[in-house]
Amino acid sequence: xxxxxxxxxxxxxxxxxxxxxxxxxxxxxxxxxxxxxxxxxxxxxxxxxxxxxxxxxxxxxxxxxxxxxxxxxxxxxxxxxxxxxxxxxxxxxxxxxxxxxxxxxxxxxxxxxxxxxxxxxxxxxxxxxxxxxxxxxxxxxxxxxxxxxxxxxxxxxxxxxxxxxxxxxxxxxxxxxxxxxxxxxxxxxxxxxxxxxxxxxxxxxxxxxxxxxxxxxxxxxxxxxxxxxxxxxxxxxxxxxxxxxxxx
Numbered sequence: 001x002x003x004x005x006x007x008x009x010x011x012x013x014x015x016x017x018x019x020x021x022x023x024x025x026x027x028x029x030x031x032x033x034x035x036x037x038x039x040x041x042x043x044x045x046x047x048x049x050x051x052x053x054x055x056x057x058x059x060x061x062x063x064x065x066x067x068x069x070x071x072x073x074x075x076x077x078x079x080x081x082x083x084x085x086x087x088x089x090x091x092x093x094x095x096x097x098x099x100x101x102x103x104x105x106x107x108x109x110x111x112x113x114x115x116x117x118x119x120x121x122x123x124x125x126x127x128x129x130x131x132x133x134x135x136x137x138x139x140x141x142x143x144x145x146x147x148x149x150x151x152x153x154x155x156x157x158x159x160x161x162x163x164x165x166x167x168x169x170x171x172x173x174x175x176x177x178x179x180x181x182x183x184x185x186x187x188x189x190x191x192x193x194x195x196x197x198x199x200x201x202x203x204x205x206x207x208x209x210x211x212x213x214x215x216x217x218x219x220x221x222x223x224x225x226x227x228x229x230x231x232x233x234x235x236x237x238x239x240x241x242x243x244x245x246x247x248x
Contacts (some may be wrong), residue, residue: 080148
């Protein structure tokens with residue numbers, strides 16, 4: 001795996017500023033991961049569920065329930081929301097972590113971050129403006145009907161400009177674009193990485209309560225030691241090196 005003590009593995013520091021497509025990873029053999037691929041194909045965090053207390057187990061397992069219809073976003077906004085979440089999370093096929101539903105639920109229930117940038121509108125308004133801005137950019141700059149109607153590469157280009165704060169005109173003039181990116185990504189990533197399927201993908205052990213941790217040496221280094229329920233990764237290859245050597 002990548003040496004995370006150094007920054008070389010980060011996509012923004014690579015020549016093309018993009019990670020390799022995750023399809024080079026093995027198919028998941030146990031449990032569920034997004035797109036059924038991941039570094040830990042024989043790991044399923046739900047096998048630890050009996051070790052969690054009842055309250056913890058109830059909270060985690062509820063995240064696996066089929067999501068209901070959106071309550072905050074309109075039908076007209078839904079396609080752009082889903083395209084945004086799929087693009088930034090590289091979820092291009094099922095099974096998908098329902099990140100769009102997570103964002104919608106938080107906004108509908110008013111479960112926000114507890115703070116707001118002084119030069120930004122309410123997070124709920126920010127999301128609506130961002131989706132409108134993405135559609136405007138796709139239409140005015142690239143001639144597509146909407147952001148959701150754009151192809152994957154075009155959506156990635158637009159998202160890249162969004163991340164760098166390089167979108168302007170129209171609705172974007174009502175936002176600090178880089179702060180808007182931060183607002184949207186915090187909520188999107190929070191929804192994604194709170195889901196057990198994402199835990200399987202990264203080999204996360206899930207809640208440590210009440211059993212706690214036994215091995216305190218960390219995952220790497222001379223004192224590295226795995227917890228009894230942890231499994232080794234399927235590969236120790238650095239994805240950056242794999243791409244540089246032309247293996248994908």
